[in-house]
Amino acid sequence: DVQMTQSPSILSASVGDRVAITCRASQNVIEYLNWYQQKPGKAPRLLIYAASNLQSGVPSRFSGSGFGTHFSLNISGLQPEDFASYFCQQSYSSPPTFGQGTRLEI
Amino acid sequence: QVQLVQSGSELKKPGASVKVSCKASGYSFTKFTINWVRQAPGQGLEWMGWISTDTGHPTYAPGFTGRFVFSLDSSVSTAYLQIISLEAEDTAVYFCARIYYYASGSHSDYWGQGTLVTVSS
Numbered sequence: 001d002v003q004m005t006q007s008p009s010i011l012s013a014s015v016g017d018r019v020a021i022t023c024r025a026s027q028n029v030i031e032y033l034n035w036y037q038q039k040p041g042k043a044p045r046l047l048i049y050a051a052s053n054l055q056s057g058v059p060s061r062f063s064g065s066g067f068g069t070h071f072s073l074n075i076s077g078l079q080p081e082d083f084a085s086y087f088c089q090q091s092y093s094s095p096p097t098f099g100q101g102t103r104l105e106i
Numbered sequence: 107q108v109q110l111v112q113s114g115s116e117l118k119k120p121g122a123s124v125k126v127s128c129k130a131s132g133y134s135f136t137k138f139t140i141n142w143v144r145q146a147p148g149q150g151l152e153w154m155g156w157i158s159t160d161t162g163h164p165t166y167a168p169g170f171t172g173r174f175v176f177s178l179d180s181s182v183s184t185a186y187l188q189i190i191s192l193e194a195e196d197t198a199v200y201f202c203a204r205i206y207y208y209a210s211g212s213h214s215d216y217w218g219q220g221t222l223v224t225v226s227s
Contacts, residue, residue, distance in 0.1 A: 001168075032211030036151075043201055043217035044143075044151065050211055087151055091211040095167045098151040 002027050002090050006099035013104060017078045021102045023071045023088035032092035035064055035073045038101075039084045047086075048073060075104075108132040110202055112218035118192050118225050126221045128185045128202035135183035136160050139205040141214060142176065142187050146198045156205060157185060192225045199223075 003026040013019050023033065031051040036044035046055045048064035051071055061076045075082055083106055088099040113127040128140065141156035155166040157176040164176040175188040189196055200221050203214035 030210065034213045036214075038151075043203075043220050044214075045217070046213055046215050049206075049213040049215075050208070055215065089151075089213075091213060094165075095155075096153050096212070098153065101150045 001095060002029060002093045002097050004088055004090055004097050004099040006086075006088055006102050008102060009100065010103050010105065012106070013078055014106065015078050015080060018074065018076045019078060019104065020075075021073045021086055021088075021104075023066075023073070023099050025069045025071075025090055027093065028068050029090040029092040031067055032090060033064075033066065033071045034089045034091060035062075036087045036089065037082075037084050038087065044087065078104075108204070108216045110204060110216055110218035112200075112202060112221045115222040116224070118223065119227055120192055120194060120225055122192050122225075123188060123190045124192060124223055126187045126189075126200055126202075126223070128187070128218050130183045130185070130204070133204075135180060139207070140176075140185040141203055141205050143201045143203060143214075144198045145201065145220075146195075149198075154187075154200075159185070189223070192223075194225050196223060197225045 005024045007022050033051045035048040038044045047058050047062050052064045063074045086102045109131045111129045116124050118124050136159045139156050142154040144152045154170045157164040173190045177186045202218040204216045205212050206215045
């Protein structure tokens with residue numbers, strides 16, 4: 001299985017900050033990397049698919065980049081509603097695997 | 107609009123079985139595979155497998171074979187997850203999600219709200 005490693009596990013930031021979360025794959029997953037946001041007690045929400053494509057309805061302050069084994073999720077101008085957990089997921093190799101998550105906190 | 111609505115929370119004793127439903131609406135049910143994802147308390151997301159809503163063929167992730175069963179009732183646009191011989195370690199929130207495929211990849215674009223299954227004596 002492809003192992004996905006996110007860093008950091010916990011990220012402290014303030015409203016208005018720009019932050020980056022990274023995700024490393026143990027094997028080449030080309031561009032098939034998704035990012036999800038999850039708030040407590042809620043289902044995950046798709047933010048970014050295929051590394052850099054913004055899902056419909058997601059604010060443009062979210063962006064993704066990367067290829068192969070290194071990927072990042074960037075959030076510019078943090079808003080209060082952005083404080084949540086974020087997960088990467090590769091979909092190139094079966095089984096699709098998730099990173100362990102990054103909790104973004106104030 | 108696309109919606110996946112799951113059945114409510116369940117409290118079960120060890121050894122019992124549970125069946126979680128996931129009712130789809132707002133799209134053609136048989137055109138999108140459904141996958142299941144587990145989230146243990148305070149933990150991350152774990153992919154359990156998927157079921158083709160076209161053929162009914164299930165695929166299970168390693169670690170989810172034997173006691174976990176995916177099924178469908180396409181007449182009511184509903185997917186099911188059954189867990190047999192429940193163990194305390196099965197206590198988790200279970201999500202269904204629709205899979206959108208493209209090129210060599212996929213993503214889950216719509217999710218159910220999650221069903222908490224608690225296993226306790």
